[in-house]
Amino acid sequence: MGIFSGLFKSRDKPQNRTAGNNYTFFMGGTTSGKTVTERSAMQMTAVYSCVRILAEAVAGLPLHLYKYTDDGGKEKAIDHPLYRLLHDEPNPEMSSFVFRETLMTHLLLWGNAYAQIIRNGRNEIIALYPLMPNKMSVDRDENGHLFYTYYRGPDEAIKNKDLAVTLQPSDVLHIPGLGFDGLVGYSPIAMAKNAIGMAIACEEFGAKFFANGAAPSGVLEHPGTIKDPSRVREAWQSQFGGSSNSGKVAVLEEGMKYTPISISPEQAQFLETRKFQINEIARIFRVPPHMVGDLEKSSFSNIEQQSLEFVKYTLDPWVIRWEQSLMRALLAADEKAAYFVKFNLEGLLRGDYQSRMNGYAIGRQNGWMSANDIRELENLDRIPAEEGGDLYLINGNMLPMRDAGAFANTTPNDSGKEEKTDEEVLEVEEPGTDGDGSGGEDSVSQRHHRRGKLV
Incomplete structure (x- = not known):
């Protein structure tokens, strides 16, 4: 580390806590008087719904490993060992969907997602196993190098050194969320514990209200x-x-x-408060209200637009965070220039059937999509190349810019129309001639007659 070794001591270790004592949030105290932790927050239907929507969305996207080709394009790196791990089965115990859903849930609740990287004797990655974020701590040694400590105990509150396992950064896939140091993310539940605590209090009040006979005390x-x-x-x-x-x-x-x-729930605006808290939780995770069941301000005309904005402004940042973390942790230094990881969002951005067909027609007519390009996006079989499936076509009335003046060498006639010059007419092979301009005593008159027909 050289001169930078003194800058990163243990006092500067990455921390995941709110302002003040970090033990305060661990106890989960809120101004509403309700205890809020990552697990208790999931008992709120709005939190559970938002976490489930985002986790299932990321887990359901197609995930591929690509490699660059010599012609500047890309193709799926099916032969690479990482392709199967990311696309199909990261470990013998779970599928790729379950693995990504689990890590995304950790990322949304604790602000960090961890997975242990298992390698063989040739330093090849053979498996990825999720690790609980609440049992992981990130620290620096005396030289400023990062290391991870994972506690295998059953209780997250007790971190017994006898159960601690030290992992190097090369052995951990770490996907951090929003944070202040760029290394460890902050728990969204911790940042919004008062809003979630108030929602829990409102829900508990409603339950006790009906338990007491739905009548005022x-x-x-x-x-x-x-x-x-x-x-x-x-x-x-x-x-x-x-x-x-x-x-x-x-x-x-x-x-x-x-x-x-006591006042009635209507006077206390109980229902309005509960509805606002649901919107408040949806705002934390940046999920459109209609996706958590609030259709009050949604209509058929704006739900599609809200869904596209959800992909662009909510899912896309998470996807980029995933892609770059996977490439940083799983690809070797010499592989990063030849391979890359990519989620396919096209399926979520295609819109309705009519909009897709109109877009395909524009791409087909302007020459940047072939029939097979379109059929691949629609999950249809390819047309064989010998039958024209890979042809790129454009309209016949379009010319390259360099040929824009090819037919401008003409002279206007008396009627304002343009006619070809004598030199151009003589170059045209007329019917009944031998190709050199001769071939009959009326050939000149025929030529002049045809000059009139050229315009």
Whole structure:
């Protein structure tokens, strides 16, 4: 590291915490009074829905390893060992979909995704296994080199050194989320724990509201003295408590009177608060509200546009983060110039059938798409090359720029039309001639007659 070794000491190690004490977030305390952790946040339907949408979207995209060809194009590197690991089966225990879905879930909840890289004796990658982010810590040694420590214990709160395993950066696939040091990402749940805590509080309030009979709490007033108030309260609760008892008619004896003392949910705007918190959580993950079931401000005219914006502004940054992390960790230094990893987003950007056909027609007529290019995007069989499947065609009335003046050497006639010069006419082989301009005494008149027909 040279002169830079002094810049990266243990005090500058990568950290994943909010401002203040990092133990504060570990306890999950929020201003709403509800404990919020990555696992408890998943009990919120909005959080679960957003995480599931993004994780399944990334996991469902086609993932290929490509190599550059000599003519400047690209082709799938099917023979490379990484192709099968990324596209089909990263390890014997899970498919590529499950592997990417798991890592994307870790990335959305903890802000980091880790996988152990298993190599053989020839230093070839043979497997990728997910690692839990809450059991991983990233640190620097005295020389400023990064190293990863993974704790194999069952409880994330107890980090026993006897269960610690040290991994080198070459042994870890690390996909960081948004962070302040560029090395470790910050948990979205930690950053938005107050918003999620309020949503949990609203949901709990609604559940208790129906459990208490969907009626406001109040006071039972008695004109005299009650010897056993707890018995009266329990009798009232057994008769009128719970959602199954809502709507019953209460009969009060001995001059008792029931006085409600809490406001109704409508006055407290309970439903509006819950709806706002759902939108707030969707905003955290940048997911359109209609994808989590909120269709209030969506219509048939704007849902398609919102879906395209979801691909462009939400999925695309995650996909780029995945691609670059995979290339950095899995490709050797000499392979990075010849190979690259790419997710295929074309299927999500194609739009409806009519829009796709119009786009294909434009590409076909302008010569930058062949029939096989179109059929490949539509998952159809290729047309054999000898039958014209790979031909690139353009309209016949289009010329290269260099030939734009090829027919400009003409002279206008009296009528304003253009006619060819005598030299050009003489070069035309006329019918009935021998090709050298001779061939009959009327050949000159025929030639002049045909000059009129040229215009």
